[in-house]
Amino acid sequence: MYVPHVKTRKVAVLGFRAVGKSSLTIRFIDDVFIQAYNPTIEATFNKTFDVDGSHYHLEVADTAGQDDYSILHSQYALGIHGYILVYSVASKNSFETLKIIRDKILNVTGAATIPCVLVGNKSDLQFERQVPREQGQALADSWGCAFVESSAKHNERVEDIFKLIIREIEKTTQHYDMPAESGCCCTIM
Ligand SMILES: Nc1nc2c(ncn2[C@@H]2O[C@H](COP(=O)(O)OP(=O)(O)OP(=O)(O)O)[C@@H](O)[C@H]2O)c(=O)[nH]1
Secondary structure, eight states: OOOEEEEEEEEEEEEEESSSSHHHHHHHHHOOOOOOOOOOSSSEEEEEEEEEEEEEEEEEEEEEEOOOOOOOOGTSSSSSOOEEEETTTHHHHHEEEEEEEEHHHHHHHHOSOOEEEEEEEOOGGGGGSSSSSHHHHHHHHHOOOOOEOOOOTTTHHHHHHHHHHHHHHHHOOOGGOOOGOOOOOOOOO
């Protein structure tokens, strides 16, 4: 009997408070949207899905909202294959804060670059927009990462975020699934 090989990948969802990290995660996992705001302490979710013909078991760490002065806990820096960095298109401050968050990840991991997807969430709030799409795209280009604007509320581009992070991880980590005897090591684990 053919048993498909499942690759396990761990990602962390990081960003300023109330940008929609939990909403995106829960929309992806359970396809629901919760209007009420409940600050996250931390939560881990799991989902198995297919990307580009491969099976993935994705572990998603939904983190507490960060500000400029928050300490990045090491569990979100080590053992994570990729990062989903979320701002709200209706909050310039949340966009600026992401630059600091990414620097903290680079500091803690010691990596020069990290597999990541930059996400401008709440794209449905067009009349409250403070961050033009072009600015998001330019930041993602400067980081060499994928970019998407999403709406957890309207379920727009949500699954794409998780497919994109898998693709970003695979670009840099083809060797994760090699047998241990091959003597390979991982970059940011
Ligand atoms: N209009 C709109 N509201 C959203 C969207 N995503 C989330 N929200 C709302 O924004 C608020 C915060 O959402 P959360 O998902 O709790 O945000 P979070 O980033 O996980 O919050 P913390 O964990 O406290 O940092 C809630 O009231 C959500 O309903 C979206 O795409 N559009």
